[in-house]
Amino acid sequence: MDKSKDDHITIKDPIIEPYYIKVEELQYIIYKDNGKDYQDLSIGHYTNFINVLNQIAYLKNYENLKSQTIDLKTYMNEYKEMQNKFINLIPIIKP
Numbered sequence: 001m002d003k004s005k006d007d008h009i010t011i012k013d014p015i016i017e018p019y020y021i022k023v024e025e026l027q028y029i030i031y032k033d034n035g036k037d038y039q040d041l042s043i044g045h046y047t048n049f050i051n052v053l054n055q056i057a058y059l060k061n062y063e064n065l066k067s068q069t070i071d072l073k074t075y076m077n078e079y080k081e082m083q084n085k086f087i088n089l090i091p092i093i094k095p
Contacts (some may be wrong), residue, residue, distance in 0.1 A: 015085060019043070019056050030059075036077045057082040 009023040017061040020040075022029045030052060043059070046052045059081045065075065 013089075015089065016056050016060075019059065021056075030055060045086055053086040054083060057086055 007024070011021040011023065018033045018035075020031050020033060022031065026047070028049060030046070030048045031040040032043055034040050042051075044055060046055070057079065061075075061079045065078060070078075077078075
């Protein structure tokens with residue numbers, strides 16, 4: 001069977017912006033929308049959807065907190081809150 005380059009599913013949701021996910025037959029790929037006409041930045045390739053959500057939570061947490069000096073507890077609380085936003089969207093997935 002001949003596979004086309006467009007043989008994938010694209011997941012876009014406001015909660016994960018500016019990131020989106022391409023689902024291919026054997027992997028998930030995180031992209032960052034660059035808002036331009038040229039190709040978006042590929043962030044990473046994953047085989048497990050929970051790992052995809054964890055990575056996006058990490059990236060969004062980093063964007064929210066960059067250039068700040070915070071303690072470990074604050075960082076971990078912010079990260080966990082971001083993770084929970086994604087996990088609560090998909091109640092069938094248990095971390």
